[in-house]
Amino acid sequence: MLRSGVASLLRQAGTHKSGVHAAAITTSAASQSLSWFADVPTAPKDPILGITEAFLANTRPDKINLGVGAYRDDDSKPVVLNVVREAEARIAGSLFMEYLPIGGLKAFNDLSIKLAFGEDADCIKEGRVAAVQSLSGTGSCRLMAEFMARYMPGAKIWIPKPTWSNHHNIWKDAGVKEAIYKYYKPETRGLDQEGLLEDLSTAQPGDVVLLHACAHNPTGVDPTVDQWQEISKLMKEKKLFPFFDMAYQGFASGDCTRDAQAIRTFLADGHQLGCSQSYAKNMGLYGQRTGCFSLITASPQETASVESQMKAIARPMYSNPPLHGALLVKEILGDAALKQQWYDEVKGMADRIITMRALLRKNLEDLGNPLPWNHVTEQIGMFCFSGISPEQVDRLAAEHAIFMTRNGRISMAGVTTKNVDRLAQALHQVTTA
Numbered sequence: 001m002l003r004s005g006v007a008s009l010l011r012q013a014g015t016h017k018s019g020v021h022a023a024a025i026t027t028s029a030a031s032q033s034l035s036w037f038a039d040v041p042t043a044p045k046d047p048i049l050g051i052t053e054a055f056l057a058n059t060r061p062d063k064i065n066l067g068v069g070a071y072r073d074d075d076s077k078p079v080v081l082n083v084v085r086e087a088e089a090r091i092a093g094s095l096f097m098e099y100l101p102i103g104g105l106k107a108f109n110d111l112s113i114k115l116a117f118g119e120d121a122d123c124i125k126e127g128r129v130a131a132v133q134s135l136s137g138t139g140s141c142r143l144m145a146e147f148m149a150r151y152m153p154g155a156k157i158w159i160p161k162p163t164w165s166n167h168h169n170i171w172k173d174a175g176v177k178e179a180i181y182k183y184y185k186p187e188t189r190g191l192d193q194e195g196l197l198e199d200l201s202t203a204q205p206g207d208v209v210l211l212h213a214c215a216h217n218p219t220g221v222d223p224t225v226d227q228w229q230e231i232s233k234l235m236k237e238k239k240l241f242p243f244f245d246m247a248y249q250g251f252a253s254g255d256c257t258r259d260a261q262a263i264r265t266f267l268a269d270g271h272q273l274g275c276s277q278s279y280a281k282n283m284g285l286y287g288q289r290t291g292c293f294s295l296i297t298a299s300p301q302e303t304a305s306v307e308s309q310m311k312a313i314a315r316p317m318y319s320n321p322p323l324h325g326a327l328l329v330k331e332i333l334g335d336a337a338l339k340q341q342w343y344d345e346v347k348g349m350a351d352r353i354i355t356m357r358a359l360l361r362k363n364l365e366d367l368g369n370p371l372p373w374n375h376v377t378e379q380i381g382m383f384c385f386s387g388i389s390p391e392q393v394d395r396l397a398a399e400h401a402i403f404m405t406r407n408g409r410i411s412m413a414g415v416t417t418k419n420v421d422r423l424a425q426a427l428h429q430v431t432t433a
């Protein structure tokens with residue numbers, strides 16, 4: 001009895017509708033250590049936060065955290081881009097603190113869709129993009145999931161296997177059914193293009209396919225230009241709606257236009273599509289929660305209706321999005337010199353990661369490790385899907401104080417010239433002994 005909460009107590013007594021009874025029982029419940037919340041089970045820990053906790057609890061001075069997907073410099077320190085500091089200086093003082101409209105800062109949305117779809121994109125010129133500022137990439141995905149639940153009834157969301165784990169939660173919480181398509185081939189540590197096309201060809205017309213625009217998380221495996229064309233063609237034939245999650249534009253190749261190439265391919269093929277943009281990684285605005293959610297429509301009239309419904313979804317959820325990050329992005333993308341400086345700084349981050357990939361592979365090969373490590377340099381973006389087993393991941397943590405997710409995903413952003421030797425040696429040990 002003591003373990004059951006007040007809510008179940010009330011249900012048993014059949015008095016749960018009465019505020020008077022509830023208040024009385026709550027008061028007396030307090031003295032009996034009962035609570036309204038005694039029946040609430042503890043939710044499972046987020047796997048990534050669990051890694052950070054284990055990392056923090058470890059006392060080895062040379063411990064390495066390769067779990068979290070946030071950029072670090074070669075001294076393992078978080079980075080604020082110089083261009084962001086400059087934009088902050090420019091907006092300081094002039095910045096008002098009023099609410100933004102429900103759809104966010106219009107100038108920010110206009111600049112964001114140009115970044116994703118191209119300066120001269122027909123869909124923009126023709127007024128066919130409905131866009132709202134979102135709470136970063138997660139918020140964009142959540143708005144899309146809610147939009148699907150209301151306006152694309154019966155449509156399933158097709159999610160790649162594997163994917164960023166939160167994708168499953170987001171569409172589940174919105175009540176949208178998910179289907180899974182093959183993506184990664186463990187034998188080659190590359191793309192399973194055949195499996196992907198085979199699975200998507202079983203989707204129903206009207207279903208939505210979630211595609212990582214670039215730097216697929218967690219595998220670091222992206223389709224080639226030709227493979228994207230095949231995917232686009234099949235989806236057009238099957239009448240499937242593409243939804244691009246673009247959390248790493250610029251972070252994959254170092255070139256924002258190249259990283260948007262998959263989206264541009266789909267646009268050239270005449271798809272209407274959806275897009276989630278995040279400035280967390282590519283501008284380092286993680287905690288500012290700055291993103292944009294857009295849907296390409298067939299006409300300006302449709303744009304007006306769709307955008308009004310996006311706002312109708314956002315309003316009861318969070319009322320309106322945060323101001324600071326949107327002002328920073330607007331300042332940077334709206335000024336040619338700052339935009340160029342940003343391009344250079346994103347390239348600097350992407351290049352550091354590409355260099356670490358080359359070093360890690362070289363060190364493993366120099367150690368004479370018998371496994372193939374070509375995928376380390378062939379994969380792209382923040383993550384390397386190393387191919388090591390969960391048991392080997394556990395050994396890395398226990399014996400070497402090196403922490404990563406149990407699927408063997410290495411956040412390359414945590415690898416530096418100072419720790420790459422130790423990482424290679426530890427990987428060599430756990431994969432050979």
Ligand SMILES: Cc1ncc(COP(=O)(O)O)c(C=O)c1O
Pocket residue numbers: 069135136137138139164212217245247278279280286291
């Ligand atoms: C594929 C993908 N989508 C979305 C996100 C969400 O990022 P945020 O909400 O911080 O912009 C992430 C972050 O790791 C991601 O990897």
